[in-house]
Amino acid sequence: MISEKDYHSLIEKERKIIDAKLKKVLAKRKPRSLYEPSDYILADRGKRLRPLLVLFSAKAVGGTYKNAYNAALAVEMLHNFTLVHDDIMDNADKRRNKLTVHVKYDLNTAILAGDGLLAVAYEYLLKDLIIPGNDVVKYFTKGLVEVCEGQSLDKEFELEKSVSINDYKIMITKKTAAMAEMCCAIGAQIGGGSTSEIKALSLYGRNLGIAFQIQDDLLDMYGDEDAFGKKIGGDLIEGKKTFLFLKALEKAKGKEKTSLEKIIVNKGIQAGEVEDYTNLYQKLGVLEDAQKEVVKYTHKALRQITQIKNESDKLLFTFLAHSLITRTK
Amino acid sequence: MISEKDYHSLIEKERKIIDAKLKKVLAKRKPRSLYEPSDYILADRGKRLRPLLVLFSAKAVGGTYKNAYNAALAVEMLHNFTLVHDDIMDNADKRRNKLTVHVKYDLNTAILAGDGLLAVAYEYLLKDLIIPGNDVVKYFTKGLVEVCEGQSLDKEFELEKSVSINDYKIMITKKTAAMAEMCCAIGAQIGGGSTSEIKALSLYGRNLGIAFQIQDDLLDMYGDEDAFGKKIGGDLIEGKKTFLFLKALEKAKGKEKTSLEKIIVNKGIQAGEVEDYTNLYQKLGVLEDAQKEVVKYTHKALRQITQIKNESDKLLFTFLAHSLITRTK
Numbered sequence: 281m282i283s284e285k286d287y288h289s290l291i292e293k294e295r296k297i298i299d300a301k302l303k304k305v306l307a308k309r310k311p312r313s314l315y316e317p318s319d320y321i322l323a324d325r326g327k328r329l330r331p332l333l334v335l336f337s338a339k340a341v342g343g344t345y346k347n348a349y350n351a352a353l354a355v356e357m358l359h360n361f362t363l364v365h366d367d368i369m370d371n372a373d374k375r376r377n378k379l380t381v382h383v384k385y386d387l388n389t390a391i392l393a394g395d396g397l398l399a400v401a402y403e404y405l406l407k408d409l410i411i412p413g414n415d416v417v418k419y420f421t422k423g424l425v426e427v428c429e430g431q432s433l434d435k436e437f438e439l440e441k442s443v444s445i446n447d448y449k450i451m452i453t454k455k456t457a458a459m460a461e462m463c464c465a466i467g468a469q470i471g472g473g474s475t476s477e478i479k480a481l482s483l484y485g486r487n488l489g490i491a492f493q494i495q496d497d498l499l500d501m502y503g504d505e506d507a508f509g510k511k512i513g514g515d516l517i518e519g520k521k522t523f524l525f526l527k528a529l530e531k532a533k534g535k536e537k538t539s540l541e542k543i544i545v546n547k548g549i550q551a552g553e554v555e556d557y558t559n560l561y562q563k564l565g566v567l568e569d570a571q572k573e574v575v576k577y578t579h580k581a582l583r584q585i586t587q588i589k590n591e592s593d594k595l596l597f598t599f600l601a602h603s604l605i606t607r608t609k
Numbered sequence: 610m611i612s613e614k615d616y617h618s619l620i621e622k623e624r625k626i627i628d629a630k631l632k633k634v635l636a637k638r639k640p641r642s643l644y645e646p647s648d649y650i651l652a653d654r655g656k657r658l659r660p661l662l663v664l665f666s667a668k669a670v671g672g673t674y675k676n677a678y679n680a681a682l683a684v685e686m687l688h689n690f691t692l693v694h695d696d697i698m699d700n701a702d703k704r705r706n707k708l709t710v711h712v713k714y715d716l717n718t719a720i721l722a723g724d725g726l727l728a729v730a731y732e733y734l735l736k737d738l739i740i741p742g743n744d745v746v747k748y749f750t751k752g753l754v755e756v757c758e759g760q761s762l763d764k765e766f767e768l769e770k771s772v773s774i775n776d777y778k779i780m781i782t783k784k785t786a787a788m789a790e791m792c793c794a795i796g797a798q799i800g801g802g803s804t805s806e807i808k809a810l811s812l813y814g815r816n817l818g819i820a821f822q823i824q825d826d827l828l829d830m831y832g833d834e835d836a837f838g839k840k841i842g843g844d845l846i847e848g849k850k851t852f853l854f855l856k857a858l859e860k861a862k863g864k865e866k867t868s869l870e871k872i873i874v875n876k877g878i879q880a881g882e883v884e885d886y887t888n889l890y891q892k893l894g895v896l897e898d899a900q901k902e903v904v905k906y907t908h909k910a911l912r913q914i915t916q917i918k919n920e921s922d923k924l925l926f927t928f929l930a931h932s933l934i935t936r937t938k
Contacts, residue, residue, distance in 0.1 A: 282921055287928040329821075329933075333792035334799075336929070337810045340922040343800020351745065351799055355792050358749070362756050362788075365724060369717040369764060370847060377835070388698040391720060395694060398727065398753070405749050408799075416680065417746055420687070420734050424727070427691050435698060459691075463662035463684050470663075470680055470737075471672020481666045492658075506706070518699060592611055593669040599616040600665070604658075 294335055294345070298328045301353055305400065314432035317385050317393040318400075321360050324376050330355045350407040357401035364394035392432055399425040416469050423462030430455025437521045441544055445526050449490065456496075457489030480587035484597060487584070491577035492604055497522040498570050501558060504608055513554030519547040523573065527566040536560060578605055623664055623674070624657045630682055634729065643761035646714050646722040647729075650689050653705050659684045679736040686730035693723035721761055728754040745798050752791030759784025766850045770873055774855050778819065785825075786818030809916035813926060816913070820906035821933055826851040827899050830887060833937055842883030848876040852902065856895040865889060907934055 306319040331352035338348035366372075367380040368390055374380060382390035402421040433451040437443045464485035468478040500515045501524060515522045529540045539560070543549055549557065561567060578601050588594045635648040660681035667677035695701075696709040697719055703709060711719035731750040762780040766772045793814035797807040829844045830853060844851045858869045868889070872878055878886065890896060907930050917923045 282924060284928060287925055288932075290925065291929070291932075327936075327938075330788060330792045332929070333789060333814055334796035336922070336925055337793040337796025337802075337814075338800030339796075340810065340917045340919065340926065341797050341800040341802030341806045343796075343802075348796055348799045351795050354749065355752075355788070355795065358753060358756075359788065362760065365720055366760060368720060369760070372843075374840070387716075391694055391697060395723075395727075398724075402731070402746075402749070405746060409745060416738060417731075417734060420683065420731070423684075424687060427687075431691065431695060431698070459659060459684070459688065460662060463659045464666040466680050466684065467663035467666025467668075467672075467677055468670050470677045471667030471670040473666075473670030473672075477670045481669065485662055485666075511703070514701075588669045590669065593665070595611060596616055596619065596665055597669065599613060600620070600661070603617075603620075607656075609656075 291332065294332060295328045297349075298331045298352060298356065299325055301349060302356060305353060305357070305404070309400075311429055311432050311436060313389070313436040314392060314396045314429055317381050317389050318360075318364075318397045320384065321364055321375075321381055321393070322357065322397070324378060326376065328356060330359050347408060350404045354401045354405035357397045357404065361394045361397040361401065364390050364397065388435060392428060392435070396425075396428045396432070399428050416466050419462050419465045419469065423459050426454040426458035426462075430458065434520075438519055438547065440521075443521045443526060445523070445530065448521060448523060448526050452490060452493040453486065456493040457486045460489035460492065461486035477587055480584040484581045484584040487577045487581035488601055488604065491574045491581065491601075494523045494570055494573050494577070495605065495607065497524050498567070498574070499608070501561065502567065511551075513551070513558070516543065516554055516557055517548050517551055519543055519549070523570050524561055524566050527569050528561055528564050531564045531566065532560075536564070574605055578602075620661060623661060626678075627657045627660045627681060627685065628654055630678060631685060634682060634686070634733070638729075640758055640761050640765060642718070642765040643721060643725045643758055646710050646718050647689075647693075647726045649713065650693055650704075650710055650722070651686065651726070653707060655705065657685060659688050676737060679733045683730045683734035686726045686733065690723045690726040690730065693719050693726065717764060721757060721764070725754075725757045725761070728757050745795050748791050748794040748798065752788050755783040755787035755791075759787065763849075767848055767876065769850075772850045772855060774852070774859065777850060777852060777855050781819060781822040782815065785822040786815045789818030789821065790815035806916055809913040813910045813913040816906045816910035817930055817933065820903045820910065820930075823852050823899055823902050823906070824933065824936065826853050827896070827903070828937070830890065831896065840880075842880070842887070845872065845883055845886055846877050846880055848872055848878070852899050853890055853895050856898050857890055857893050860893045860895065861889075865893070903934055907931075 302322050306315040306322060309315040334352040334355055335345045335348050339345060363375065364381045367375060368382045368387065372380050373383050378384075380390075381393050385393075399421065402417075403425060406418055406421060430451055430453070433447075434455055437447065437451060461482045462485070464481040465478055468481045473481070497515065500522070501513060503512060505512050511517070516525070525540070525543070529537065532540050543557075581601055582598060585594050585597045588597065631651050635644040635651060638644040663681040663684055664674045664677050668674060692704065693710045696704060697711045697716065701709050702712050707713075709719075710722050714722075728750065731746075732754060735747055735750060759780055759782070762776075763784055766776065766780060790811045791814070793810040794807055797810045802810070826844065829851070830842060832841060834841045840846070845854070854869070854872070858866065861869050872886075910930055911927060914923050914926045917926065
């Protein structure tokens with residue numbers, strides 16, 4: 281007969297295994313601004329009741345722990361996603377004797393840390409599921425993970441002094457383009473496309489997404505406020521490191537460079553200063569630079585659609601790309 | 610040859626179909642405190658670029674729109690989840706000329722509205738995928754949806770005057786028990802359990818979860834602060850409608866009832882008042898009432914595990930349930 285002590289040992293043993301596995305889940309993922317705060321709460325040694333229930337339930341019906349570990353990690357991440365967000369909503373300062381995420385870091389970090397935990401939870405849940413059609417859920421989850429990472433980079437860049445155009449492109453690829461890529465991949469998968477068709481449409485989506493975001497940066501400065509639905513110059517006011525800003529910083533010299541660097545130091549500008557910077561952008565020619573980039577990535581997208589067989593569908597994707605370049609909102 | 614105008618019409622037509630379908634997604638879901646704010650942003654007629662990419666990609670590889678609509682709705686909900694959370698992080702007041710969710714409602718509502726949108730997004734993505742093993746992802750998503758709904762009810766109850774013990778049980782079933790149920794269902798599914806085994810373990814998890822939450826309410830009042838890791842009486846201070854509070858309200862008369870009702874009106878108490886209410890709870894005997902409920906639901910859980918064949922596994926689940934009843938943190 282197995283004693284209570286044995287069960288206690290078994291639970292402790294599995295709890296330690298879960299702790300050790302959880303420690304590795306986020307340790308090396310980037311950006312750290314997203315995963316470090318998530319890791320902070322995940323490293324907290326709770327009861328691990330939920331992952332234990334997964335493991336024990338798998339075993340109780342004749343399965344093995346081994347096949348259930350990734351799902352066990354997933355439910356613990358899902359649980360911690362709820363804890364981070366609930367602690368914000370409950371104004372809780374402490375949990376398990378440690379500062380809550382929004383208190384130790386800040387509100388934005390905590391919202392995103394929770395979102396990131398949920399995203400990676402799905403990623404782990406799907407790890408062991410090799411089933412046809414499942415790619416749709418994997419594409420979706422990949423898109424979710426990337427959009428969280430992209431948003432984290434975007435917020436990170438607001439505080440960083442030196443951000444390159446390359447950094448910016450990595451950020452928008454994750455924040456905006458990954459989602460368009462995901463949409464095309466999901467559609468092509470559902471439609472029963474071949475591997476090369478799925479790849480071509482994914483790349484169409486990704487490049488279109490990059491073009492779309494640079495166009496969005498342009499509209500923020502040069503759009504029509506009513507059509508665009510947001511305040512013109514909002515990115516400058518918020519101190520966002522857009523393509524226009526980074527390109528201007530790259531090209532400016534002397535006084536002009538100093539006035540742009542001031543935006544970084546002050547983390548934005550006043551609404552009344554927007555016009556001055558519009559003039560500076562125009563003088564530096566960054567409007568044209570951005571337009572060239574939009575065209576470049578749109579063409580990259582369009583090159584992919586040669587793979588589409590039906591002429592009418594091909595034209596539809598061309599039309600869609602062109603309508604995005606010429607949009608006003 | 611199809612003209613540009615035809616493409617424009619086609620896009621407009623599909624956009625309207627997407628708008629109409631999105632309108633229905635959350636319209637009847639409850640609780641409204643969760644879904645109404647999500648619906649508010651979803652109803653906003655954006656470009657619907659992402660769902661269009663899903664539809665057109667499906668068609669371009671030989672598939673149909675019909676099979677891709679649910680996935681198209683899913684990506685739009687995922688997109689709107691990012692918008693709601695990003696708007697909080699960016700301090701944005703307006704989007705598409707309308708107030709952002711955290712401005713129109715409040716911060717907590719917006720965090721949860723975003724979470725709920727993501728949860729329902731996965732639900733829709735999974736709708737058309739009838740694939741073996743996929744139930745694991747469906748259980749997980751169901752758990753996510755329920756935990757968002759439960760948290761929303763919990764926050765709703767803080768503002769509501771009259772909450773019954775039954776309302777409370779619905780709330781904790783969603784917020785806490787659904788997650789334990791999900792863990793057992795996922796484990797049993799991964800372990801290759803039969804339908805009746807999966808059901809039995811799910812019910813074990815659910816009832817254990819209810820017992821767990823009532824025990825948690827007890828620990829908040831009668832636990833050891835260091836072991837529990839949270840401030841004793843925190844639920845009273847925050848004005849939470851726990852089992853203890855609702856039972857006390859049910860049993861109290863005269864002055865005592867008035868002093869409990871005062872907590873509702875004032876949305877909580879001061880830290881210095883916790884002891885007074887501890888004494889009142891003791892006088893009313895709600896501690897014993899709660900303990901009885903914990904035992905009742907634990908027994909409900911234990912009755913399910915007669916289905917487990919292996920004696921040792923059976924005892925493990927029994928031990929686990931007992932260790933939760935006697936826990937101090």
